[in-house]
Amino acid sequence: MKSAKLLLGVAVFGLFACSQEPLETSQDNSVNASFKDDFTEMAFPDQFGDPVDVYFGERKLPVESINGKYVYQGDILLPENRTSFKPLGLILDPGILPQPVTRSVGRTQFIWPNNTVFYEIDPSLPNQARVLDAMRHWEANTAVRFVQHTSESNYIYFTPGSGCSSYVGMVGGRQNITLADACSTGNAIHEIGHAVGLWHEQSRVDRDNAIIINYDNIVSGREYNFYTYQEAGWDGAEYTSNLDFGSIMLYSSYSFSANGLPTITKLDGSTFYAQRSGLSAGDIEGINVLYPGPVDTSSSSTTTDTSLGTTDTSGTTTTTTGGTTTTTTTNYINGETYTIEGVTVLRKDDKWWVFKGKQWREVELISGHWRYVR
Numbered sequence: 001m002k003s004a005k006l007l008l009g010v011a012v013f014g015l016f017a018c019s020q021e022p023l024e025t026s027q028d029n030s031v032n033a034s035f036k037d038d039f040t041e042m043a044f045p046d047q048f049g050d051p052v053d054v055y056f057g058e059r060k061l062p063v064e065s066i067n068g069k070y071v072y073q074g075d076i077l078l079p080e081n082r083t084s085f086k087p088l089g090l091i092l093d094p095g096i097l098p099q100p101v102t103r104s105v106g107r108t109q110f111i112w113p114n115n116t117v118f119y120e121i122d123p124s125l126p127n128q129a130r131v132l133d134a135m136r137h138w139e140a141n142t143a144v145r146f147v148q149h150t151s152e153s154n155y156i157y158f159t160p161g162s163g164c165s166s167y168v169g170m171v172g173g174r175q176n177i178t179l180a181d182a183c184s185t186g187n188a189i190h191e192i193g194h195a196v197g198l199w200h201e202q203s204r205v206d207r208d209n210a211i212i213i214n215y216d217n218i219v220s221g222r223e224y225n226f227y228t229y230q231e232a233g234w235d236g237a238e239y240t241s242n243l244d245f246g247s248i249m250l251y252s253s254y255s256f257s258a259n260g261l262p263t264i265t266k267l268d269g270s271t272f273y274a275q276r277s278g279l280s281a282g283d284i285e286g287i288n289v290l291y292p293g294p295v296d297t298s299s300s301s302t303t304t305d306t307s308l309g310t311t312d313t314s315g316t317t318t319t320t321t322g323g324t325t326t327t328t329t330t331n332y333i334n335g336e337t338y339t340i341e342g343v344t345v346l347r348k349d350d351k352w353w354v355f356k357g358k359q360w361r362e363v364e365l366i367s368g369h370w371r372y373v374r
Contacts, residue, residue, distance in 0.1 A: 040255040040274070041075035041187055043165035043178065051221055054083050062224040073200055073225045074256070075164055075191065079171040094372045110169025111197055115291045116145045117170075118155035126181055131158045134188035141279050143293030144196055156195050158188075166194035186276025190248050193283070197290055201243060201250035202264060203228050210243040212265050219258040226256075226263070244282030250274055345370075 049064030049071060063070045063078060070078040119135070121128050135146040149155040154170055161178025164187045177191045202211065205228050213226045244250065245266075252274035253262040262271045279287070332338065332347045345363065346353045353360045354370075362373040 041164035045163045112170045118149040118152045120149040122159040130185040133185045166191040169197040201247040217261040240282045246280035
């Protein structure tokens with residue numbers, strides 16, 4: 001079977017607020033886990049969950065089901081109302097125009113409007129200073145602003161939990177960031193990174209240029225935590241030129257180790273430590289693309305990025321950002337399959353096709369969205 005290719009695109013999950021087949025809460029059959037790593041955030045550090053494949057749109061993700069939550073890569077929670085056991089339709093009917101998008105997203109999605117994140121802190125959360133310090137650190141280094149929640153519909157809620165966890169980006173409604181007593185200010189900075197849209201650094205699509213993943217040393221059943229975003233079905237765009245060993249979003253060399261041996265090494269076999277002191281220069285460079293604006297804690301940024309990427313079926317991608325237009329040409333091969341915008345498509349006769357029901361139907365890609373031709 002031919003391996004699927006992946007193309008940068010605009011995330012479309014926000015178009016589907018609710019799954020028509022939401023996941024049922026499975027019974028927790030978790031067992032005690034021996035894994036411990038002070039540098040790796042985990043939602044449930046003392047438990048293993050049932051492995052299950054779920055869908056965001058048409059993207060299938062391997063996750064753990066623990067206490068009714070679907071956990072990806074250790075500390076990332078998937079919103080239940082956007083998750084299903086069957087792929088959600090990502091192809092528009094003929095003649096339907098896609099909704100315009102306001103940002104290209106790389107390996108992020110669900111950006112907070114106007115660079116403003118509304119928040120609330122659970123009164124029962126111990127050591128609330130770590131949360132305040134983490135937010136101040138973000139404001140001192142980026143254009144992201146944190147405003148205390150009043151009546152806003154979408155906000156993050158810092159609350160106690162058995163570990164450290166967060167959703168990725170603004171998912172709608174109240175979304176928890178859980179912080180156990182042992183979660184530090186640095187862990188809070190990391191989880192806020194997820195909440196504003198960042199994923200993990202070691203899963204970059206270009207990571208093999210800098211690191212080696214030692215799958216034999218990984219706890220059985222948690223190998224998926226080390227998949228690249230391409231392998232997991234996400235787009236592979238990066239906002240920095242190479243893997244950042246200083247990133248606060250990076251796993252340590254011993255994350256999820258089953259035997260005390262490193263799960264991640266540099267190309268020369270040497271190990272490295274994860275840091276949870278603060279955002280690195282690379283982190284700041286990437287976040288400034290997502291949330292552009294002055295680093296000024298006295299007021300909220302109102303900068304709006306109206307970039308819009310379009311892809312035609314000849315394989316030419318055009319992206320306009322801030323008045324600058326970038327064109328990239330991809331040579332697609334007839335007879336090959338590709339995964340583009342979460343949909344697996346066949347290239348045939350210089351056109352795109354998907355298998356629907358018992359027949360092939362032609363589709364076209366317009367402004368990051370698939371649509372049936374007829």
